[in-house]
Amino acid sequence: xxxxxxxxxxxxxxxxxxxxxxxxxxxxxxxxxxxxxxxxxxxxxxxxxxxxxxxxxxxxxxxxxxxxxxxxxxxxxxxxxxxxxxxxxxxxxxxxxxxxxxxxxxxxxxxxxxxxxxxxxxxxxxxxxxxxxxxxxxxxxxxxxxxxxxxxxxxxxxxxxxxxxxxxxxxxxxxxxxxxxxxxxxxxxxxxxxxxxxxxxxxxxxxxxxxxxxxxxxxxxxxxxxxxxxxxxxxxxxx
Amino acid sequence: xxxxxxxxxxxxxxxxxxxxxxxxxxxxxxxxxxxxxxxxxxxxxxxxxxxxxxxxxxxxxxxxxxxxxxxxxxxxxxxxxxxxxxxxxxxxxxxxxxxxxxxxxxxxxxxxxxxxxxxxxxxxxxxxxxxxxxxxxxxxxxxxxxxxxxxxxxxxxxxxxxxxxxxxxxxxxxxxxxxxxxxxxxxxxxxxxxxxxxxxxxxxxxxxxxxxxxxxxxxxxxxxxxxxxxxxxxxxxxxxxxxxxxxxxxxxxxxxxxxxxxxxxxxxxxxxxxxxxxxxxxxxxxxxxxxxxxxxxxxxxxxxxxxxxxxxxxxxxxxxxxxxxxxxxxxxxxxxxxxxxxxxxxxxxxxxxxxxxxxxxxxxxxxxxxxxxxxxxxxxxxxxxxxxxxxxxxxxx
Numbered sequence: 001x002x003x004x005x006x007x008x009x010x011x012x013x014x015x016x017x018x019x020x021x022x023x024x025x026x027x028x029x030x031x032x033x034x035x036x037x038x039x040x041x042x043x044x045x046x047x048x049x050x051x052x053x054x055x056x057x058x059x060x061x062x063x064x065x066x067x068x069x070x071x072x073x074x075x076x077x078x079x080x081x082x083x084x085x086x087x088x089x090x091x092x093x094x095x096x097x098x099x100x101x102x103x104x105x106x107x108x109x110x111x112x113x114x115x116x117x118x119x120x121x122x123x124x125x126x127x128x129x130x131x132x133x134x135x136x137x138x139x140x141x142x143x144x145x146x147x148x149x150x151x152x153x154x155x156x157x158x159x160x161x162x163x164x165x166x167x168x169x170x171x172x173x174x175x176x177x178x179x180x181x182x183x184x185x186x187x188x189x190x191x192x193x194x195x196x197x198x199x200x201x202x203x204x205x206x207x208x209x210x211x212x213x214x215x216x217x218x219x220x221x222x223x224x225x226x227x228x229x230x231x232x233x234x235x236x237x238x239x
Numbered sequence: 240x241x242x243x244x245x246x247x248x249x250x251x252x253x254x255x256x257x258x259x260x261x262x263x264x265x266x267x268x269x270x271x272x273x274x275x276x277x278x279x280x281x282x283x284x285x286x287x288x289x290x291x292x293x294x295x296x297x298x299x300x301x302x303x304x305x306x307x308x309x310x311x312x313x314x315x316x317x318x319x320x321x322x323x324x325x326x327x328x329x330x331x332x333x334x335x336x337x338x339x340x341x342x343x344x345x346x347x348x349x350x351x352x353x354x355x356x357x358x359x360x361x362x363x364x365x366x367x368x369x370x371x372x373x374x375x376x377x378x379x380x381x382x383x384x385x386x387x388x389x390x391x392x393x394x395x396x397x398x399x400x401x402x403x404x405x406x407x408x409x410x411x412x413x414x415x416x417x418x419x420x421x422x423x424x425x426x427x428x429x430x431x432x433x434x435x436x437x438x439x440x441x442x443x444x445x446x447x448x449x450x451x452x453x454x455x456x457x458x459x460x461x462x463x464x465x466x467x468x469x470x471x472x473x474x475x476x477x478x479x480x481x482x483x484x485x486x487x488x489x490x491x492x493x494x495x496x497x498x499x500x501x502x503x504x505x506x507x508x509x510x511x512x513x514x515x516x517x518x519x520x521x522x523x524x525x526x527x528x529x530x531x532x533x534x535x536x537x538x539x540x541x542x543x544x545x546x547x548x549x550x551x552x553x554x555x556x557x558x559x560x561x562x563x564x565x566x567x568x569x570x571x572x573x574x575x576x577x578x579x580x581x582x583x584x585x586x587x588x589x590x591x592x593x594x595x596x597x598x599x600x601x602x603x604x605x606x607x608x609x610x611x612x613x614x615x616x617x618x619x620x621x622x623x624x625x626x627x628x629x630x631x632x633x634x635x636x
Contacts, residue, residue, distance in 0.1 A: 006501075011562075018398040033628075068603070070497075071398060074461035092275035138526035140557035168534035174560035 018063065022075045025062050025085060028096025030055055030079045035232035036110060036202055037226040039042065039194040039216065045231060048222045049100045049110040049129065051204070051231075054079040084117055087125075110158060110202070118146060124154035131181060134161030140175045147177065167192035184211045184225065193218060243605035249253040260396050262319040263373055266327055269317075270369050272361040278421075280362040283310070284340055284372060285326040295324065306343050309336060321373065324443040329362070396459035400451060405469050407450035413473055416442040416449075420492070422603045422625040423633055427440065427617050432629055436520070438605075441527030446470055464530065470500030479507040487511070489518040489548055491573070496527055496534045499542060508545065520571055525558045528567070539568050556581055559594035572602040575628070576612040583618045592619055600621070 021032070036049040054076035060067060067075075086094035092103030102109065108127035115136040124130070130150060137143040138157060147157045158179035162172060164187035172180060173195030180196055182188065182204040193201075198219035206212050206225030215223060273280050285307060287295055294300075310316045310328040313336050319327040330337045337359075345353050360368055367492060394400070418440050423432030447466070456463040471494050484507070498504060499521060509518070521542055527534045528551070539549060550571035551564050564572045572595060575582075581587030596602050600623065602616050604616040607626035616624060 059631040068465060070461040070465040074398070074459055074465075077459075077461065116458075116593075125253050131410065133530075134532065135526050135529040137561060138524070138558060140561050141555055161532070165536050166529070168536075169564055170532075171566075172562055174557060224598065233352070 018067070018071065019078055020074060021063060022059060022078060023082065025059075026080070027082060027094075027095065028098060029062060031083055031096065032058075033099050033102065034224055035228055035230045036204070037231060039212065040221055041216065047107065047232070049108045049202075050099075051110045051111045051112075051131075051224055052083060052099070053134050054083070066191065070149060073106060077116075080111070080113050080168050081117055083111065084113065084122055087111075088123075090193050097175075110181075112160065118150040118153070118155065121149075122155075124150075126154070126158075128154065129156035129179060131158040131160045132177070134159065134166060137175045142233060143175055143177075165187045184214065188214075188231055266321070267370070267373055268321040268361060268582075270366050273366065278363075279332055280329050281332055281337050282360040282362060282365075282369065283328045283337050284358040284360065284369075285344075285356065286356045286372075288323040288325050293325045302347075305554050306340060306347065309489045310340055311525045325372070327372075338368060343469060386592075392538055394454045396451070396454045396462050397628055400463065401462045401466060404454075404466055406453040407444075408466075408469055408473060411446070411450055411473075411631070413441065413446065413470070413477065416445045417474065419444055419635055420625060422605070422623050423629050424622055425613065425624050425629070425632075426622060432476075434524045434633060435600075435623060436491055436518075437487075438491045438625060440493050441470060441474060443467065443470070454520075464497075464527075467495050468497040468501075470614070471495050472503045474499050474505050475501065475503035479503060479510055484510045484512075484515075487515060487519075491522055491571075493522040493524075493552060496523060496531060497540045499535075499538045507543040513546070513578075517546045520550045522571075522573055523553045525554075525562055526553040528562065543568070555579070556587060556591040556594070560590065563594065564596060570601060572596055574602065575606040576604050576608075576616070577606070580615065583615060590621065595620065 008120045032053050033053040034051050034053070035047055038046045038048040038053050050177040056072050059075055059079065061070055063075075085093075087103060089222055091096070092100040095103055105191040106126065108129070109125075110129045110131050113130045113132065115132055118130055118132075126140075132143075132146075134137070135139050136146070150157055156179065156183050157177040159172070159175065161183075162170070162185045162187045164181055167182075167189055172192065177200075179200055179202050181202045182193075182239070184203050199221060200221045201215075201222065202222045203211070203215040203220050204224040206215065206227045208227060211225065212223055212227055259358075267281075272278070283305070287303065290299075299314075307326055307328075310330075311318050316328045316336055317332040319329075321327065328337060328340070341357060341359055341460075345356050348356070358372075362369065380415075391527065418438075420438055420440075421432075421434040422436050422438060423434050425432050451466070475494075475498060478487070494504075510517075523535065523538075542549060548570040549568060550573050551562060551567070551569040552573050552575075553559055553562075554575045554577070556574075559572065559574070574595075581591055586606045599620060602621060603623040603625055604612065604619075604621040607613060607616070607624045607628050609628060612626070612628070613624060
């Protein structure tokens with residue numbers, strides 16, 4: 001991606017804030033796009049979503065310092081908002097090359113967003129799902145209100161941050177997003193899944209076939225992780 | 240729950256309130272009895288508190304009192320002097336005396352003035368209006384009103400602003416912004432509030448107004464969290480002194496998760512006598528817990544090993560359904576009262592009652608600012624209360 005000439009002049013103005021430095025980094029370096037794949041026994045795998053996430057490790061590396069976690073998460077929110085703006089541009093002109101094809105093909109997107117992006121009234125294209133952080137559900141009533149407003153703007157709603165740790169004491173049945181994003185691990189407790197409809201689960205972090213089997217047995221149909229990255233990257237593209 | 244039952248709950252709380260002067264309490268009891276029995280009464284309220292101060296004194300005051308006097312001397316009517324200076328008179332229908340005095344006022348005052356200070360009410364139909372007037376007279380309504388919102392800071396919170404705020408924090412004196420109040424045991428029909436534990440809570444908005452005057456902390460939630468950690472560490476540094484620790488009693492300390500892993504917390508912990516540790520509850524908000532469940536799980540293990548108690552700070556009934564407090568390892572639930580909590584008798588209220596701890600000494604209804612909250616809390620099984628109203632009752636008891 002060509003560096004805009006304005007960047008050089010801005011960089012001369014001391015001291016550049018972290019937000020400004022992060023804002024000058026190309027989006028392609030800060031956003032990861034990974035496939036979520038629908039696996040149905042007896043049918044060929046199909047692309048369910050392209051999952052777009054600010055890449056915190058890439059941000060930390062690019063800034064070249066040990067920023068506290070909250071600062072990195074703050075900057076990641078800025079990246080997500082930039083990404084949302086870029087997705088809104090015609091023909092994906094402002095998008096990094098690797099995401100432009102998905103935008104032009106109108107692929108279903110799952111986008112990690114801060115709740116304030118939706119509170120500000122961002123409009124979704126068809127098939128877009130906003131993945132919201134776990135803490136946005138701290139008040140389930142407020143979460144439901146936000147979800148209603150967002151659905152009116154075309155968004156599907158997913159809740160991320162469900163892990164073996166949080167599901168050990170969380171009761172996700174108290175909230176009703178369209179999708180629950182579960183991060184797979186061997187410690188994922190079965191009783192936490194009992195209150196969830198498996199068809200609404202997106203199982204990420206599936207790095208092994210064992211993880212896929214674990215999900216398939218429980219009637220989960222959509223998977224992400226290293227085991228699926230390889231499938232999408234195979235010659236012939238994303239089915 | 241019907242409106243009538245709701246009124247009755249408020250009335251019960253008012254009648255038992257040690258805040259009320261005897262007249263206010265008697266009036267509340269009278270209203271309650273008319274609601275309970277359906278007996279009709281007419282009521283005249285003279286809102287002297289609505290008059291400009293000049294008209295409340297001297298000559299004007301004597302004229303108003305003279306016009307009111309027949310209601311005081313007659314056996315047919317009953318008068319009540321409310322603490323804010325307002326006067327009430329009650330008479331059984333057809334209430335001729337009440338009508339005469341009202342006519343007298345309407346003739347003497349201009350229409351606008353009359354509308355402002357004279358009210359004619361019918362009981363029990365307008366019991367809610369009367370109760371609101373009593374609450375206002377007791378100063379409870381003004382307590383319940385939110386403080387005026389400060390002028391909204393315009394600028395977006397940035398890391399640069401955060402650095403500035405952290406520098407300002409290093410030099411700021413937080414002690415005026417540290418609120419100390421008590422959670423008290425309050426039983427239906429029981430006596431004065433019995434202090435049970437002390438809560439030390441920082442006025443976060445006040446601190447932000449001082450150290451971050453131009454920015455809106457809510458515009459960048461993660462930076463707000465980082466600032467909250469810095470503020471918590473300052474508070475802990477203040478507590479980590481022998482004299483401060485010596486002054487601690489059974490306490491509830493609201494903290495961010497990161498602060499409990501800080502060097503300041505370690506110093507505080509080292510100074511705290513072992514016996515006091517089991518009487519310290521560290522309170523985390525639901526949002527804080529969900530912002531970093533791994534850090535919460537780790538902090539929970541560390542704090543419990545050291546015998547601290549853990550409290551869940553919840554602002555919504557539904558939060559307790561999402562985070563079942565006992566399964567999540569909380570010893571206490573601190574629920575902030577608000578009008579948004581479910582009305583008694585609804586399925587939502589029953590679900591909340593199921594989600595609350597089974598023991599009354601493990602849950603506190605906080606931010607109680609009006610008697611209706613106490614009435615609601617009692618019905619839901621709360622016996623511990625905190626907030627401005629409780630503080631006022633404790634100090635006046």
